[in-house]
Amino acid sequence: MPVLPGFIADPLWEQFQALLPERNINHPLGCHRPRIPDRVVFDKLLARLVLGGTYQQHADETCSATTMRARRDEWIRADVFEQLHHLALEAYDQAVGLDLNNLVVDGCIVKAPCGGDNTGHSPVDRGKSGLKRSVLVDGGGIPVGWVLAGANRNDSPLLRPTLETLAVLGFRLPEVITVHLDAGYDSARTRDLLSELGCTPNITPKGAFLPISHTRRWVVERTNSWHNRGFSALARVTDRQGCVQNAWVALASAIIIIRRLVRQSWKRYRWDSRPARCP
Template sequence: MARPKPWHVDDELWAVVEPLLPKVERWVRYPGRKRHPDRLVFQGILFVLHTGIAWEHLPQELGFGSGMTCWRRLAEWTEAGVWPRLHQALLAELRAANALDFSRAAVDGPHPGVKGGPKTGRSPVDQGRTGSKHHLITDATGIPLAVTLSGGNRNDVTQLIPLLEAVPPVRGKRGRPRRRPDVVLGDRGYDHDKYRRLVWALGVKPVIARRGTEHGSGLGIQRWVVERAFAHLHGFRRLRIRWEIRDDIHEAFLALGCALICWRRLVSLP
């Protein structure tokens, strides 16, 4: 049996996605052209995310609708807040399955390539090239909890608090939703006493490597999970280079990528 394509949406995933989509009623008197099915359009969006293909080159024979139809539906669903809610729902499923570990979190912020957009800036470490940064926080096992976007000229440490605050409240168990990890791990790029105090103020213990000290602290043994998560996230070709001018569309792809990583982990559970 042939392995399904990564952009194929099975019934189980669609059962999670469909209730989050805004309902659009057709006009009775002047209904106009019938709206292309949401499930097929969602697969078209996933096709672009996985392959990195330009919208206008989306193959019509796949039946996903035109590239413009998929882009408009992506913008519509982004405005409705679908992708963060999808990510949050899947995190709750993972927590209910005891597959989410808040005992510690890890953060990192590498540079993707960039073609344009407001949240860009000249990188101080990449020969002054204009770029954006993806900032990611994962749980202890590498499940993405939140991702943010900034200009390439922003220091990683300035995005530490926004990243922690971007973690949604995660249900899945009785009692209050879980939002904060017990500990956050960071490399020397996050070394600043001011931000250590701010992290403590959120009720999180910062474990961050100090500049000017020898390597070999052992943090890398625990932080590799966020680097692996970035490898998975940038495995989606649309995220390797930022093609979107609009920040919200690129951020939509980031949130959708995180949600799909969570879904893969969920379906792989015994």
């Protein structure tokens, strides 16, 4: 049974395949073992991203755990996962439009029992090893960028590198940008940073009770929930390398964007093969 519906998995694979580097798979002596098709490995990596677990648990006679890790590293070196996320953002911006006038940033702490890069003692899990994702989303909750750090890092110092991920994408930014933050960012340092970047702060004051439903920040909480509840490999990080951790977040974010793109397009546009119900 596929871990993702076809309306997400098929376009995801088509774009992923187009980004793969060309490779000569013909051995000059014709005596090597046949290379496992990329689609088989890709489906295995998707299954691990969604279901979690070890690579050995997803290995079978069609693909070994060693092949999964080797192909994953090959695609990371080719920057395929980051490019896939960027292309998904561009497609969403063209078809629906990113709300870059309103940006929301928040941190999310998850378990990282194996330690490694971007991990630290979690203040919400009895000091066990944890990882923090500082996530930047647009006004609709579309994941635009993120920064990975140890769970013991404060949110405020991660704000600058998180906002700087927006510049890497190359989008034309609006003149007025409002950044919505929770009380953990309520400091003069944060306001000075946003003033330096030309952004308008909207920060919940410390000590004030303000329901999240009355603010624009609920979209980032929803995105964090999409990451953690939809992708077990992000809720419990067992990969120790920072580049691998980033690759999983990029792939999960691309899936989220494609799902939102399909659903928003169903409401806005008409085409011959449009399903009768919203997917």
